[in-house]
Amino acid sequence: MAPSDDMLDDDDYPAYTMGRAAEIVGASQDFLRRLDEAKLIAPFRSAGGHRRYSRYQLRLAVRAREMVDQGTALDAACRIIILEDQLEEALRHNRELQKGQEAGAV
Template sequence: MEPFEDENIPLFTVGQVAQMLAVKQAFLRRVDELRVVSPQRSAGGQRRYSRVEIRIIRQVVTMADEGMTMPAIRRIMELEQELTEVRRQRDAIAARLAEVAAERDGLARRLSRWLRTGGPDRSGEE
């Protein structure tokens, strides 16, 4: 994958992001200080933002424009991350439950055959 295709590669400077989103650089520094996003730093110590972080900042700008405080925005973002993780865990558990159910069904079929025939399968299975 080329660097410009990876949404997590930090390519954009504070000035570029400020211009893209029509915000002040001080706003971006405040978002960073509150750890709503954590841009990487260049060798010279300048912040570099990825496209993923820019999308998050765009959400922050929208919420701020709606009158939310930065601490409230940060909490909302934290809760959204927690919700994403809970959904991921739920999906993993659901997949495992489906596997267990399939295993159970297979064992139930084998047991039923075993009980009907009075012994182990003649196919070599037990």
């Protein structure tokens, strides 16, 4: 069965094996395991227990690798990325609330 277009466009679809993900990120498979241990990314597990990664998770892994390459400790890099993402989500939510208030005031 061929994947649907929705799966191909879905940033959260776990399309990449650990080996392919490591290749894309430019890091070792152990580095990806350590990101899981640091709770930055939690890869999907196939029925056989193999890790599968989404494009979104790969972007997070690249950010972590870049920070580690610049000398940031892995745990600190993961925490920074998590906080940055939480802030971006809060700002997005705030913008949506403001739009809703503006629409209600019109």
